[in-house]
Amino acid sequence: MGCFNGISQDSEIKKKKSECYADIDSGLWGGHCKSSSIAKENCALKCLSPACYELIYESDPLEEGEKDYIRSQEFKYCMYK
Template identity: 75%
Template sequence: MFKRFRSGMRQFPKSMAKCSHSLPLHISSLMALSIVLMLSSFTSLVLTASRRPITDAEIRDKKSVCYADIESGLWGLKCKSSITEKENCALRCLSPACYQLIYESDPLEEGEKDHTRSQEYKYCLHKESLGESLERVKGVLEF
């Protein structure tokens, strides 16, 4: 059924040659798909298991990058117009989703210190970093 070459390798008969081309391609496609599916499920498990809350140091570092972007003009002139506008833009830069939930409807005003919203925003960053739902973040600290 098989012919041997001088090197000792076998050659498939011509009748199997047609099948041998399509069969390994089909099998290799199935194997590749199986590997991709296994890796993707493994990756999602690893990512889920490795999620951890954002630290205060990471927040400071990211906020510093946001301030640098604002100073360079990437966020427009309005963001450089006052300290409060700069802070609103930095909060939006740090987390658009958390900014929208906590500050967008009522941005910080000149001289305003809002400890409650600040803590809600930080809690939102924490939940966001864990990949958790941001539902019920706003108002969670109001008594």
């Protein structure tokens, strides 16, 4: 796997995530997803991959101000599989 592969996958995820944000902003995911920036982030992760979200974040959703680098890497890995 070349190093460029990861870059294209990252940009794919960013593109899809911005589409998720747009859906959330338009209300498709319900009001609770717009209640705070962290609620929006959790909804965006669920939008990106419900299965991966359930596996990695469901039991312990992100909290306000939390940056969880390890879980975000696990989430990306889960999506690539």
